[in-house]
Amino acid sequence: MNKNKIWWSSEQFWKKTAIWVTALMFVILIFLSFDTINKITVGSNRVPSYSVINKQISYKFDTKRNFQVPVISEQDSPLFGKKLTEEQAEKLVTHGKKIVQGRNCMNCHTLLGNGAYYAPDLTKAWLDKAWGDEKYREQLMINFLMEPEKNARTFGSGRKMPNLNISKQEAQAIIAFLKWMSSIDTNGFPYNFNAISQGEK
Amino acid sequence: MTINQFNTQNLNVGQKLAIKYFSVAVVLFAAQILFGLIAGLQYLQPDLFYGVLDFNVNRTVHINAMIIWMLYGFIGASYWLLEDETGISIVGIKWGHFSFWLLTVAVIIVVLVYLFIQWGPGTDATIWFINEGREYIEAPRLADIGIVICMLIFFYNVAATVSKGKVTGITGVLTLDLVALAGLYLAGMFYTTNISLDQFWWWWVIHLWVEATWEVLVGCIMAWGLITTLGASRKIVTTWLYIEVALMFGAGILGLGHHYFWIGTPEYWFTVGGLFSALEPIPLVAMVVHAVYDSGKHGFKSNNHPAMAWLIAHAFGNFFGAGVWGFMHTLPQINLYTHGTQWTASHGHLAFFGAYATIIIAMFYFAVQKWRGGVTIRGDLVDSGWKWKWSLALLNIGVMGMTIALLISGYEQSQIERAIGGSTWLGYFQAQIHPWFVEGLVWRQIMGYITALGFILLVWDLLTIGKKEPLELESKVA
Numbered sequence: 001m002n003k004n005k006i007w008w009s010s011e012q013f014w015k016k017t018a019i020w021v022t023a024l025m026f027v028i029l030i031f032l033s034f035d036t037i038n039k040i041t042v043g044s045n046r047v048p049s050y051s052v053i054n055k056q057i058s059y060k061f062d063t064k065r066n067f068q069v070p071v072i073s074e075q076d077s078p079l080f081g082k083k084l085t086e087e088q089a090e091k092l093v094t095h096g097k098k099i100v101q102g103r104n105c106m107n108c109h110t111l112l113g114n115g116a117y118y119a120p121d122l123t124k125a126w127l128d129k130a131w132g133d134e135k136y137r138e139q140l141m142i143n144f145l146m147e148p149e150k151n152a153r154t155f156g157s158g159r160k161m162p163n164l165n166i167s168k169q170e171a172q173a174i175i176a177f178l179k180w181m182s183s184i185d186t187n188g189f190p191y192n193f194n195a196i197s198q199g200e201k
Numbered sequence: 202m203t204i205n206q207f208n209t210q211n212l213n214v215g216q217k218l219a220i221k222y223f224s225v226a227v228v229l230f231a232a233q234i235l236f237g238l239i240a241g242l243q244y245l246q247p248d249l250f251y252g253v254l255d256f257n258v259n260r261t262v263h264i265n266a267m268i269i270w271m272l273y274g275f276i277g278a279s280y281w282l283l284e285d286e287t288g289i290s291i292v293g294i295k296w297g298h299f300s301f302w303l304l305t306v307a308v309i310i311v312v313l314v315y316l317f318i319q320w321g322p323g324t325d326a327t328i329w330f331i332n333e334g335r336e337y338i339e340a341p342r343l344a345d346i347g348i349v350i351c352m353l354i355f356f357y358n359v360a361a362t363v364s365k366g367k368v369t370g371i372t373g374v375l376t377l378d379l380v381a382l383a384g385l386y387l388a389g390m391f392y393t394t395n396i397s398l399d400q401f402w403w404w405w406v407i408h409l410w411v412e413a414t415w416e417v418l419v420g421c422i423m424a425w426g427l428i429t430t431l432g433a434s435r436k437i438v439t440t441w442l443y444i445e446v447a448l449m450f451g452a453g454i455l456g457l458g459h460h461y462f463w464i465g466t467p468e469y470w471f472t473v474g475g476l477f478s479a480l481e482p483i484p485l486v487a488m489v490v491h492a493v494y495d496s497g498k499h500g501f502k503s504n505n506h507p508a509m510a511w512l513i514a515h516a517f518g519n520f521f522g523a524g525v526w527g528f529m530h531t532l533p534q535i536n537l538y539t540h541g542t543q544w545t546a547s548h549g550h551l552a553f554f555g556a557y558a559t560i561i562i563a564m565f566y567f568a569v570q571k572w573r574g575g576v577t578i579r580g581d582l583v584d585s586g587w588k589w590k591w592s593l594a595l596l597n598i599g600v601m602g603m604t605i606a607l608l609i610s611g612y613e614q615s616q617i618e619r620a621i622g623g624s625t626w627l628g629y630f631q632a633q634i635h636p637w638f639v640e641g642l643v644w645r646q647i648m649g650y651i652t653a654l655g656f657i658l659l660v661w662d663l664l665t666i667g668k669k670e671p672l673e674l675e676s677k678v679a
Contacts, residue, residue, distance in 0.1 A: 099323030101334030
């Protein structure tokens with residue numbers, strides 16, 4: 001067949017192209033992955049160290065980047081009034097995340113926008129205005145996690161979080177994880193978030 | 202050889218194993234639909250099974266059953282075509298049967314644990330034995346290891362058979378694709394507290410499976426299907442397959458970047474993810490052109506009409522579900538408002554159905570045809586084929602209906618919750634109780650029932666089609 005003599009319609013050409021394109025893209029992905037992993041290591045600018053739970057975190061509009069970013073204050077504002085070392089903080093946040101995984105939170109909620117859509121996103125839950133005042137936030141969060149059906153505010157949707165037998169220690173660990181997660185620079189996601197303490201950076 | 206009755210004597214050794222995989226796939230497909238219906242109903246009646254079978258449990262089973270039945274479908278499809286392609290019997294068939302039982306027992310245990318234990322304390326034991334709590338790969342670590350063992354056995358069977366027998370373009374691509382498919386699963390098998398890093402690797406599994414290796418795998422099945430049903434030219438089909446691989450991996454590998462907009466990863470992913478994911482529909486267009494051109498060239502004459510119809514449904518479903526619906530919200534400027542809303546659910550439903558469910562259903566029809574001794578399943582069926590035609594229509598209308606209904610809810614949610622409400626707890630619920638949102642979910646549920654009806658008809662048809670048809674003579678195409 002005459003057609004097969006045209007280079008761009010030959011099987012061999014496309015076979016080689018497929019191999020080279022795949023290899024090239026994969027190499028670029030590996031290269032970018034190394035760079036990204038470096039930039040999202042705990043303690044980096046984008047993903048702060050676990051001891052950030054000792055500080056006050058707010059979500060402010062960054063005029064340069066044109067979206068909100070987490071701002072970590074210099075002043076101490078330790079979670080549950082107890083300042084933790086980096087090691088203790090890591091232990092607490094780790095416990096919190098393992099509880100979040102073990103209770104399968106992600107199949108109702110989203111975390112960083114990923115998960116299920118039956119319940120609110122938890123990315124900036126720590127900064128949510130629903131907690132009213134920063135003074136009462138920690139206690140309200142503990143109350144809610146321990147007895148969600150009693151403290152539910154579903155705005156008429158009727159959707160309530162089930163009681164997952166969360167103890168006070170577990171609730172504190174979950175809150176530590178949520179507080180730490182709220183400090184991650186998520187490029188302005190969620191957008192236009194009405195935070196408990198905000199302003200301009 | 203027994204005609205018109207299910208008899209495994211009609212099948213080669215790989216195909217005997219394949220029908221086992223297909224049978225379990227159908228059961229898991231049923232579980233996916235059942236638990237999807239319950240979860241959907243909970244949106245409308247939140248007190249349903251509250252505290253007993255909560256939404257997260259139903260949703261976990263819904264999405265896990267889907268992933269696993271599709272995996273069973275792919276493994277079955279590969280075993281089905283392997284002997285035809287390589288010209289030799291499968292090398293380690295005993296191991297294939299062993300891994301089938303191992304995987305099936307593991308799946309049963311995992312599902313029972315999901316349903317009856319549901320959750321555990323925040324310890325490593327929970328991650329190892331109960332639930333890993335990461336969407337789509339919730340299976341506990343112990344089950345992960347079982348899955349990896351099964352995938353390795355499967356890979357060995359394919360690779361060893363291909364290397365011993367005749368290597369074709371289809372089996373060559375299939376073998377290399379399975380290396381990636383098995384390897385990528387490892388990226389989801391470790392614990393890290395750093396949620397950004399967690400999700401970074403998690404997407405390697407989810408995206409690079411669903412939007413790269415699975416797509417190439419169905420490309421192989423499609424190529425084989427076109428040769429089998431239509432008698433299309435192998436040379437042309439194989440060349441197309443290479444073009445599709447080049448385009449699919451060329452766009453899909455870095456298309457991974459569209460999951461790296463908001464999880465803490467750097468801003469350059471806006472550019473990389475936006476650009477390459479915008480290219481992702483191109484191979485899907487190529488697949489449609491390819492399938493329709495080949496079918497048209499052969500005058501849509503085939504020896505298995507339902508399989509042919511489902512292959513065409515696959516070509517279009519893949520393009521619309523994965524291509525169009527994916528592209529609609531893939532650019533970061535739009536994704537900022539749609540990420541984590543019902544948009545994703547809308548896209549997910551049409552993409553998984555259109556790209557994967559359809560082509561596996563086509564394989565089911567190839568299987569029952571040969572299982573009954575190679576009967577003809579053409580347009581002139583004794584009952585005029587009303588069952589397969591109606592199940593095809595109901596399943597497609599049902600899933601398309603769910604997709605559109607969810608999209609309407611998603612539009613409302615991205616506007617009211619995201620753009621106006623600022624994505625807070627209050628903003629979320631304001632969007633959830635809005636009539637436009639609720640109406641969308643009511644329609645989703647109705648369309649879910651239609652889908653379920655189509656599925657019941659499908660199973661009935663698979664069990665009965667070809668019972669009274671004449672034997673297909675050796676000719677490939679009639």
